[in-house]
Amino acid sequence: MQIDFIAILPEIILTVTALLVLAADLALRGDAKQFVNPLAGLGTVAAIIATVALWGSERVTFGTMYVVDDFAVLFKLLFLGTLLAILAISWRYIAEHRFFQGEYYFLLLTSFIGMLLMPSSRDLIMLFIALETVSVPAFVMVGMRKRDLYSSESALKFFLLGVLAAALMLFGMSMVYGFAGTTDLVGIAAAISGETASVPLLLGSVMLVLVGFGFKISAVPFHFWAPDTYSGAPMPVAAMLAVASKAAGFAGLVVVAFIAFEPVADVWGPMLGVLAVLTMTVGNLIALQQRDLIRLLAYSSVAQAGYILIPFGLARTGPGAAVVNAAAIEAVVFYLIAYAVMNVGAFAVAIAVERRTGLRSIADYAGLSGRSPLLAMGMTVFLLSLGGAPLTVGLWAKFAILEAIAVDITLFGIVLAGFLVVNSVIAFFYYLKVVRTVWMDEAPAGLPQLQPGFNLSAVVVVLMVGTLVLGVLPGLVTDFSSVISIVAAG
Amino acid sequence: MTGHDVVFVLVGLLTAGGAVLTVTSKNLMHAALFFAVTLGGIAGVFLPLAADFLALVQIVVYVGAVAVLFMFGLMLTRAPIGREALDGQNRGLAMAVAGGLFVVLSTLVIGAFGDLPTAEVTGPRIDDLGIAIFADWVLPFEVLSMLLLAALIGAIVLARRETGESGEELTVTRIEMAQDRDPDALEREQAALTSGSGGDGEEHA
Amino acid sequence: MAIGYYFIVSALLFSIGLIGVLLRRNAIVLFMCIELMLNSVNLTLAAAARMWGGPDGQVFVFFVIVVAAAEAVVGLALIVNLYFRRGTLDVDVPQLLRW
Numbered sequence: 001m002q003i004d005f006i007a008i009l010p011e012i013i014l015t016v017t018a019l020l021v022l023a024a025d026l027a028l029r030g031d032a033k034q035f036v037n038p039l040a041g042l043g044t045v046a047a048i049i050a051t052v053a054l055w056g057s058e059r060v061t062f063g064t065m066y067v068v069d070d071f072a073v074l075f076k077l078l079f080l081g082t083l084l085a086i087l088a089i090s091w092r093y094i095a096e097h098r099f100f101q102g103e104y105y106f107l108l109l110t111s112f113i114g115m116l117l118m119p120s121s122r123d124l125i126m127l128f129i130a131l132e133t134v135s136v137p138a139f140v141m142v143g144m145r146k147r148d149l150y151s152s153e154s155a156l157k158f159f160l161l162g163v164l165a166a167a168l169m170l171f172g173m174s175m176v177y178g179f180a181g182t183t184d185l186v187g188i189a190a191a192i193s194g195e196t197a198s199v200p201l202l203l204g205s206v207m208l209v210l211v212g213f214g215f216k217i218s219a220v221p222f223h224f225w226a227p228d229t230y231s232g233a234p235m236p237v238a239a240m241l242a243v244a245s246k247a248a249g250f251a252g253l254v255v256v257a258f259i260a261f262e263p264v265a266d267v268w269g270p271m272l273g274v275l276a277v278l279t280m281t282v283g284n285l286i287a288l289q290q291r292d293l294i295r296l297l298a299y300s301s302v303a304q305a306g307y308i309l310i311p312f313g314l315a316r317t318g319p320g321a322a323v324v325n326a327a328a329i330e331a332v333v334f335y336l337i338a339y340a341v342m343n344v345g346a347f348a349v350a351i352a353v354e355r356r357t358g359l360r361s362i363a364d365y366a367g368l369s370g371r372s373p374l375l376a377m378g379m380t381v382f383l384l385s386l387g388g389a390p391l392t393v394g395l396w397a398k399f400a401i402l403e404a405i406a407v408d409i410t411l412f413g414i415v416l417a418g419f420l421v422v423n424s425v426i427a428f429f430y431y432l433k434v435v436r437t438v439w440m441d442e443a444p445a446g447l448p449q450l451q452p453g454f455n456l457s458a459v460v461v462v463l464m465v466g467t468l469v470l471g472v473l474p475g476l477v478t479d480f481s482s483v484i485s486i487v488a489a490g
Numbered sequence: 491m492t493g494h495d496v497v498f499v500l501v502g503l504l505t506a507g508g509a510v511l512t513v514t515s516k517n518l519m520h521a522a523l524f525f526a527v528t529l530g531g532i533a534g535v536f537l538p539l540a541a542d543f544l545a546l547v548q549i550v551v552y553v554g555a556v557a558v559l560f561m562f563g564l565m566l567t568r569a570p571i572g573r574e575a576l577d578g579q580n581r582g583l584a585m586a587v588a589g590g591l592f593v594v595l596s597t598l599v600i601g602a603f604g605d606l607p608t609a610e611v612t613g614p615r616i617d618d619l620g621i622a623i624f625a626d627w628v629l630p631f632e633v634l635s636m637l638l639l640a641a642l643i644g645a646i647v648l649a650r651r652e653t654g655e656s657g658e659e660l661t662v663t664r665i666e667m668a669q670d671r672d673p674d675a676l677e678r679e680q681a682a683l684t685s686g687s688g689g690d691g692e693e694h695a
Numbered sequence: 696m697a698i699g700y701y702f703i704v705s706a707l708l709f710s711i712g713l714i715g716v717l718l719r720r721n722a723i724v725l726f727m728c729i730e731l732m733l734n735s736v737n738l739t740l741a742a743a744a745r746m747w748g749g750p751d752g753q754v755f756v757f758f759v760i761v762v763a764a765a766e767a768v769v770g771l772a773l774i775v776n777l778y779f780r781r782g783t784l785d786v787d788v789p790q791l792l793r794w
Contacts, residue, residue, distance in 0.1 A: 008629070015636060022643070062629045103647045110640040117633060125755050129630040132762045133637045136769055140644030143773050152777040159773050160725060163766055164716060167732040170759060171709060174736050178603060178702075178743030183751055201598035502704045509708055509731055513715035518724060525727050528708075532734050539701065539745045544737075544756050551760050556730065556767045563723050563771040567778040584717035592710035599702040603746070614750040622750035623757065634761055641765035648772035 004061035007068045009050040010076055011116050017043025018109035025102020033102065034095040040105045041087050047116075048080045064184060065123040071333070074480060075119035075251045078337055082244045083112050085344045085463070088455040089351050090236040096355065099144055099234065107137035108240070115244055119251040122259065124173050124183040127252055131169075131216065134248050135162050138241060142233040154225075154232025161225045162215065169212020175205035176260075185260040193263035206261050206268055213256070216249030217305045220279040227298040235354060238294060239347035242301045247336045250308060254332060257312060258325055265317040265325070273313020273416055280306025280423045288430050293350055293362050296430060300386060301343060303427060307397075308335050310416050311404045324408050331404035334481045338385075338397035338470065345382040345463035349375050352452040352460070362434055367443025372450035376438050378460040385467045387431040388424050393470035398424060400478070494538040505531030518564050526557035540613025701742035708735035722774050722784040726767075733763050 005012070020043070021036045028035065051073055059068045086108070094104055114133025121127045139162065143155030177183055179202050180191035192202065211222065218226040230238040261268060283303030290296035311328035315321075352375055353368065354360045369376035385392035401420060405413040452460070470476060508528035515521040529552040536545040614622070623631055708731060715728025737756045744752020778784055 003628075018636070063626060065626075066629060100647050100650070103643050106643055107640055107647075110636055113633070113636060125627065125751075125758060126630050129633050129637070129758060129762070132766075133633055133640075136637055136762075136765055137640045137644060139769050139773065140640075140647060143648055143776065146648065146776060146780075149780050152773070152780050156722060156773050156777050159770050160722070160729070163726070163729050163770065164732075166766075167712075167729055167736065170733065170736040171739065174739040174743065174755075177752060177755065178739060178746065181743075181747040183755060199602050201602040204594075204598060498700070502700075506704065506707055506711070509711040512724075512731065513711055513718065513728060518721060521724050521727065525731070528731065529734065532738060535701070535704065535738060536741055539741045541741045541744065541753055541756070544741060544753055544760075547757060547760055548737075551764050552734075556764055559767055559771055560723060560727055563774060566775050567723065567784055581718060584714050587717065588710040588714040591713060592706055595706035595709070596703045599706060600699050603699050603702055613745065614748075614753060619750050619753055619757075622754050627754050627758075630758060634758060637762065638765050641768045645768045645772040648769075648776050 002061075004059050007054070007059040007061045007066065007120075010047040010054075010080070011113055013043060013047040013050055014109055014113050014116065017047075018106050018113070021109065022102055022106045025106075028102075031095075034091065036102050036105050037087060037091045037094075040109060041084065043109070044080055044084050044087065048077065048084070051076045051080060064186065065126050066117075066120050067122050068120055070480075071254075071329070072119040074333060074337075075247070076116050078247055078340055079112055079115045079244055082240070082247070082340050082344060083108070085348070085459050086236050086240050086244070088459045089239065089344075089348045091455050092453050093234065093236055093351055093355055097145075097234070104141065104144060107141050111137040111141070111240070112244065115248040115251075118248045119255060121252070121255060122185045124177065124185070124188075124256075124260075127256060128170065128173065131212070131248075131252060132166065134216075134245055135166070138237070138245060141237045142229055142241075144237070145232075145234055148232070151232045151234075154228045158225045158229040161222075165212050165215035165222060168208050169215075172205040172208025172210075172212070175201060176209065179205065185256065188260040189262055192261070203264065203267055206264060207271070209256060209261075210253070210268060210272070213249050213253040214275065217246050217253065217308075218302050219275050219305055219309060220282050220302070221275075223279070223283070223302045223305075226302055227295045230298040230301075231292060231294045231360075235294070235347065235351045238298075239344055239351075242297065242347065243340045243343050246301065246305060247340060250332060250336055253312070254329055258315065258329060262315075262321075262325070263317055265315040265321065269313055269315040270412065272309055272315075273412060276306050276309035276313050276416065277419045278306070279303065279309060280419065284423050284426045284430075288426070290430070291361055291363070293360055293365065293434070296362065296434070297343070297346055297350065300427065300430070303423065304339055304343070304386070306423070307401060307420060308332055308339070310401050310420060313416055314404060314407075314410075314413055320408070324404075327404040327407040330481050331400040334400040334474075334478060335397040337477055337481070338393040341463055341466045341470065342382045342385040342392070342394060345378060345460060345467065346386065348456055348459045348463065349379045349382065352450060352456045355452075362437055364444075365434065365437050366441035367447075368438040368450075370443055371447060372452065374457060374460060375450060375452060378464050379438055380435050381464050381467050383431040383435055385471070387428045391468065391471045393467050393474065395471065396474035396478075399474075498535065498538045501531050501534030501537075505535060519561070522557065522561045522564055525560065526553055529553045529557055542613070543616050543619050698742055698746050701745075702739060705735040705738035705742065708732075708738065720785050722777070723771070726770050726774070730763060730767070733759065 017040055021040050024036050024039055025033060054068050055070065055073050057068070060066070094101055111134050114130045117126065117130035117133070121130055139155060139159045142158050143152055145151035176188060179199070180188040182188060182191065195202070215222040230242060233241065257268060280303045283299050283306055287296055287299035287303060290299060311331040314328050315325050350360070353365065365379070368379065381392065385394035388394040388398045398420065402417055405417050505528055508524045508531055511524040512521050512528055515524060529548065533545045533548040533553065536548060712728045712731035712735060715731065716725060719725045719728060737759055740752050740756045740759070744756070774784060
């Protein structure tokens, strides 16, 4: 069997980097240990270059198990970009809080290897392994603040729920395999569409598989881990879980839903649509009551997952479905990119504020505008964008979803659009509450000026500029995301 | 009834019985031992399924390693022998949910697979399996090696005690929970708040 | 004996595991019950592999076993770590986190 090593070059580079990081951590002593961070960053940049080189080509290797097309490349760039940002915001945080640094970066890179594999996988086994490679290092990273009881408990909760979701998903996968006789996604689609009558067991199995991904993206009945885990984990890890790990879940969900289960899209489409409504409504309503910023961001990320689920609710099968499905995938990818830019930014600001003061409740952000205008500006832009304000990328992301709905207007689509609009309005209440605290409230006496380090400032500035530039010129991304429709045809 | 069927019925009963006792044993150590019996039973069920290799892996990895790991875990945490009661309030609910699930699953399974031919298939030979793993499935296999390394490193990180290198010196993060303002929308959140930690405000250990 | 019986045993194991997950309060035993569910998955896969012939299903089981072992290592490390911090493994004890 011929292996196309160019196709898996980004993964190979990341693997080598992870092992180098581990070795470098052994060699370095004391304060020098923090320099494994730029090493990991170099590896990430190399992986980005290798990934960009793959754009425009379609490579299939390992049988048909691994496909690198534009869809996969776009997702890989999203993950690697997020990794770069997370490395930058981790540096000071991890060094100052005296974590096991080499091990932390090794686990982080390993988790991202799993993510890179996700959008390219065309096989149930590969998807399962990729998902577990994302999860297992994450379980450990969440529990890395060992002296903090809260961290230990949230890690255990995350772990137990994660393994339970994996078991449910595997049970579904095993039934799907029993039904189709193959683990190849295209083969499964062929086996399903070959069936004349719908088999209840098959539909049940499909639901179970979707549950596994629902956990990863923290859709509503499976979201209980998210707020506790985000607030218990080291903050860069929370950012990773909220953005990269969630995007990986969505990548897997797109692949498995739109390729393997495409013939039964009539069943899971409406179900995921209902899930989307539940997720955004519950997420937003609980977020309204939060007083801790990380918990607020956690519930807001639950709500955002609901928005991203809407296009899945539009999926259908039969004649004319390809156009609708392609538009849905496009909307998902564009929203995820926008979401990554604005949410990583929000977490970066939260880290900058917490790192100096150890404060994290929303009240502690009072008068941030006086203490650090840059961070205050950043927080405002990111939160307004998450809410979907004009001139930010968040608005276009919501437009992308509405556009996908408008491709073929149905009653269900209109209902989904209605919920999207109402929820966006609700969300503005809590985003604006934070913004008001930042700009209007008096800072409590005795709080020091904030001077975020170079890395954090750079991340905040880059992401802020990105949010605004994409808000004016969304074409910079949509030009790319509009050519990825091939996945629906596959 | 062929020899295979006899083996299946015997180990199947052993497995199911072990599983029931694992779930119901009040003595945690007994639960772990029954867990090991169940795992051994599964290895036995693999044999009439012509999965010899899996039976061996099951015994080596599960019975030999995972079950022992669980027992070490119980002993390290000084499990209160015989003290842990089952959660009485949810018992009926749990039984109903699981019983319903079982009935639904088995009817669906029989509906889907019950009428399939059951010709004597000889399973793949071990060398075929080896070729499959190292040729067709080499990518997941290699990724799995990274996953195992990560699990190893992770376990070391969590277990190692070294002064000054395991996160900051906080005991408990200050996290302000939600205010209970809107009673209708969020019953679950609310119930947990009142029973768990006494309403809004800051949390301390 | 029809392959369906193997699926029934696995469904039984899955349901028993689920009862355990709902009833047990000690984190280690809870985890054990989840492992039972994973084992029922293995059984289903092995039965399906027998039904279809070929190595794919058995390879899947092999991978699941390995992943489960890795998860067991991480999970028990987390559990023991929590025990040293909190002194109990009862998931119902009033705590910071709410299930």
